[in-house]
Amino acid sequence: MLKPKLIVILGPTASGKTGLSIKLAKTLKGEIVSADSRQIYKHLDLGTGKVTKKEMSGIPHYLLDIVLPSKKYSVGQYQKNAYKIINKIIKSKKIPFLVGGSAFYIYSIVDGWQFPQTKTDWKLRKELEKKSVQELLEILKKLDPKRAQTVEQKNPRRLIRAIEIATQLGYVPELKHNPQYDCLLIGIKREDQELKKLIKKRLLARIDQGMVKEVQNLYRKKILTAKRANELGLEYKWIMKYILNEITSAQMIESLNSDIWRFSRHQMNWFGKDKRIHWVKNQQEAQKLIKKWY
């Protein structure tokens, strides 16, 4: 049985995913499902570079603004939500586009990761966070010696999650892949220097548009705490520091610029090794690929 088709548009931050995906969706009767771990949140707009209503120009967008910034969201939830919406779009005879820069989210769909059926145990995680990596590794060894060998042994996050799973299931099952869709992966290609310029330009433009004010308002209305802003990272982290007078605006811009650049490298670290991705420079190239594939 043939799997339904899914077009995936990915690339580093500021590469132009939003613009390209809307253009493509317009000419192809498409609908867009976001794959962005921060645009998921309500009220985080300018800081996440979220599409505006106007930019959408009538193309339906999903998985934006679905949870409050104070809540923690996860890939597991994302995958469930995304499957549901993509299937709905397919049923309505429209073409689904998965668009975003959160590699972890994208691959949970593209590769169909089958996460173990467990509950997030914040209490346990908090307890475990007090322990050293050595201690965590010892605990995991007792629960699941096999997984203890394959996890990143110095990474507390990974160790804690493995312990969480093993506590609930008795062991950590191997992650199985069960892709639900036939995916066409299109990546937006940008040279380093070009991307650096784009990042800077977009950063300054958003500051002009009131990005600092956005964070100020969220802070004043208690939608966003300083701690949470720090967890959310990048724009929220640095703008919050500026608002709290910990840094000057020049320091804020400089730190942000270099942090966003580093973030883009991190994204490319993930995409760069994926041979399935077709790298394009513009709409024409993307359209040609889609035409051939569909």
Next chain:
RNA sequence: GCCGCGGUAGCUCAGUGGUAGAGCGUUCCGCUGAAAACGGAAAGGUCUCGGUGGUCCGAUUCCACUCCGCGGCA
């Protein structure tokens, strides 16, 4: 002009009479329900510690002079 302090990796600084160190940054990499998260690795000092001489078997480390920066007194 005098006195004091400092000049060591891109930045902030440790340090020792006997083959140069940390943190940050940079680059690269990993990633099984926090992923803008979380973690790992490497490169970098014209054989080199501002410069020139001296003491010493040996000086980045001690001494003298010199240049530069900072602070104080004039």
